Amino acid sequence: MSEPSKPLRSTSWFGQHGKDGFIHRSWMRNQGHPPHMFDGRPVIGICNTFSDLTPCNGHFRELAERVKRGVYEAGGLPLEFPVFSLGETNLRPTAMLFRNLASMDVEESIRGNPIDGVVLLCGCDKTTPSLMMGAASCDLPTVVVSGGPMLNGKYRGEDIGSGTHVWKFDAEVKAGKMSMAEFMDAEGCMSRSAGHCMTMGTASTMACVAEALGMSLPGNAAIPAVDARRHMLAHMTGKRIVEMVHEDLRMSQVVTRESFVNAVRAVAAIGGSSNAVLHLLALAGRMEIPFSLDDWDAIGKNVPTLVDLMPAGKFLMEDFYYAGGLPAVLQRLDQHGLLEGGAATVSKMTMREQNASAEVVDERVIRPHDEPLHKDGGIAVLRGNLAPLGCVIKPAAASASLMQHRGRAIVFDSIEHYNERILDPDLDIDATSIMVLRGCGPKGYPGMPEVGNFALPAKLLEQGVRDMVRISDARMSGTAYGTAVLHVAPESAAGGPLALVRDGDEIELDVAARRLHLHVDDEELARRRVEWQAPPPRMTSGYQRLYHDHVQQADAGCDLDFLVGRRGADVPRESH
Ligand code: FES
Numbered sequence: 001m002s003e004p005s006k007p008l009r010s011t012s013w014f015g016q017h018g019k020d021g022f023i024h025r026s027w028m029r030n031q032g033h034p035p036h037m038f039d040g041r042p043v044i045g046i047c048n049t050f051s052d053l054t055p056c057n058g059h060f061r062e063l064a065e066r067v068k069r070g071v072y073e074a075g076g077l078p079l080e081f082p083v084f085s086l087g088e089t090n091l092r093p094t095a096m097l098f099r100n101l102a103s104m105d106v107e108e109s110i111r112g113n114p115i116d117g118v119v120l121l122c123g124c125d126k127t128t129p130s131l132m133m134g135a136a137s138c139d140l141p142t143v144v145v146s147g148g149p150m151l152n153g154k155y156r157g158e159d160i161g162s163g164t165h166v167w168k169f170d171a172e173v174k175a176g177k178m179s180m181a182e183f184m185d186a187e188g189c190m191s192r193s194a195g196h197c198m199t200m201g202t203a204s205t206m207a208c209v210a211e212a213l214g215m216s217l218p219g220n221a222a223i224p225a226v227d228a229r230r231h232m233l234a235h236m237t238g239k240r241i242v243e244m245v246h247e248d249l250r251m252s253q254v255v256t257r258e259s260f261v262n263a264v265r266a267v268a269a270i271g272g273s274s275n276a277v278l279h280l281l282a283l284a285g286r287m288e289i290p291f292s293l294d295d296w297d298a299i300g301k302n303v304p305t306l307v308d309l310m311p312a313g314k315f316l317m318e319d320f321y322y323a324g325g326l327p328a329v330l331q332r333l334d335q336h337g338l339l340e341g342g343a344a345t346v347s348k349m350t351m352r353e354q355n356a357s358a359e360v361v362d363e364r365v366i367r368p369h370d371e372p373l374h375k376d377g378g379i380a381v382l383r384g385n386l387a388p389l390g391c392v393i394k395p396a397a398a399s400a401s402l403m404q405h406r407g408r409a410i411v412f413d414s415i416e417h418y419n420e421r422i423l424d425p426d427l428d429i430d431a432t433s434i435m436v437l438r439g440c441g442p443k444g445y446p447g448m449p450e451v452g453n454f455a456l457p458a459k460l461l462e463q464g465v466r467d468m469v470r471i472s473d474a475r476m477s478g479t480a481y482g483t484a485v486l487h488v489a490p491e492s493a494a495g496g497p498l499a500l501v502r503d504g505d506e507i508e509l510d511v512a513a514r515r516l517h518l519h520v521d522d523e524e525l526a527r528r529r530v531e532w533q534a535p536p537p538r539m540t541s542g543y544q545r546l547y548h549d550h551v552q553q554a555d556a557g558c559d560l561d562f563l564v565g566r567r568g569a570d571v572p573r574e575s576h
Contacts, residue, residue: 010043013114042245045115046080054087056124056196070238086126097447106134117245123147128206129279136286141244144216146207148225149317150195161310162197163479195225198317200309201478205272212266214345222321258340268303268377271312273478281557285564300378312396323365327358384516389489398483403511407434414439441473441491452476487554
């Protein structure tokens with residue numbers, strides 16, 4: 001075992017003489033740790049988001065055990081600690097509201113404890129960014145281990161994908177093409193093993209982001225949760241984090257601006273979730289790395305979508321792993337000059353070296369560069385008088401015929417207003433209309449729910465209409481699809497122009513020109529603004545009030561303003 005390059009932080013707890021050292025060690029020994037565990041070896045925190053209420057992370061106790069084996073093998077002391085776990089399917093009003101709260105929990109848990117390096121156990125959508133953000137603010141040696149995706153869903157001989165098939169089946173029930181009994185039957189066929197959503201939704205996207213940032217060992221993103229190789233990767237991560245502590249290889253030395261470039265291109269190549277935009281912007285803020293919404297467009301432009309996964313394509317994460325996984329995609333990007341090959345990774349190799357031997361095994365799943373699923377797979381950032389600070393659309397999930405469209409606005413003031421109005425059989429709407437949903441931004445809802453792909457009216461679905469332009473200050477689930485303009489900033493509750501749109505106004509969307517324009521003249525908008533009143537916060541106290549008062553807009557990643565930045569891991573020493 002090599003010696004640490006500088007004194008470990010944990011020695012200021014466990015390495016003390018006298019009563020302070022006695023107190024720190026003695027209480028820990030009630031867990032059966034022998035005295036030599038406190039002999040100056042690296043202490044590795046295992047940040048666990050296990051929760052029965054977060055089904056995607058329900059197998060994390062075993063995953064943590066595998067990490068511990070590796071830590072012990074390398075001569076470290078693993079200590080597991082729980083943090084706020086964000087379960088996408090259960091947490092109300094929306095898990096995104098608590099991403100920043102969870103990141104504070106992670107940051108303070110790491111900083112306040114005798115930890116030299118940390119392994120982040122990430123799975124369900126928000127658990128990956130919240131853990132990376134919290135760890136980034138502390139900047140210790142840090143590695144991500146993802147929980148891995150579920151096995152492919154199977155229904156009547158067909159592969160079905162988490163989320164994606166919920167929206168499809170729901171539309172088919174509404175259109176009278178699927179019975180309720182069949183719908184209920186499909187429910188049990190979708191989630192048939194441990195793991196997170198197995199489509200290229202937000203969880204899979206963020207697992208790929210962590211790997212493309214260099215934050216995990218290669219292959220981490222796609223190994224199915226129940227595959228023995230996931231356990232092996234967790235074990236090897238445990239070994240590696242001990243070495244990283246000896247090398248003092250901190251998160252800020254691994255993740256740089258080049259890493260962000262790789263992550264943006266990886267998201268384009270995998271057809272990843274638009275939610276990654278917010279999470280990477282917030283992470284860059286924590287790491288003090290210059291990276292903006294416009295970078296998303298500029299860096300991701302002309303990167304083809306190579307991975308044919310739902311919701312944009314047809315395969316699932318299990319297929320992706322067997323086809324070569326993210327290392328094969330990164331290697332293919334490198335072959336076409338689309339990878340910052342010199343970027344660092346936690347493995348100590350460069351990104352290029354780490355993926356050099358990767359191979360595409362199935363070109364139906366990971367396509368050749370000149371036969372992509374979409375030629376331009378990036379996230380398009382639009383601006384205009386309706387979104388002065390920007391908004392996004394994922395062209396790969398949208399209808400090509402609607403990329404340039406002008407139509408009449410039908411406006412919904414809130415999700416409740418939408419739910420009530422969309423059922424009105426006399427609603428004056430047709431397939432060319434543009435549906436606008438507001439009051440769903442970070443402050444407005446609060447927490448920016450995933451309702452940006454709000455359903456079309458049943459009467460149009462019955463006519464066979466499957467997509468329309470939708471504009472909102474909300475987010476969209478990474479498992480969803482549709483021509484949805486999302487993250488409009490500023491949001492309506494913050495006084496953005498979205499608040500001023502009225503039924504019948506003409507809106508023009510032109511994705512190629514990166515433009516979103518409300519055809520209402522400035523004088524009329526000024527008149528409407530005088531009449532507009534800011535809605536009060538939905539909660540007037542508690543965390544939700546703090547969030548409302550401090551959350552940044554979507555163009556900055558929706559972090560709380562006072563959490564931006566890298567604060568380091570120094571902490572005053574308490575003397576007993
Ligand atoms: Fe947890 Fe999709 S609901 S990853």
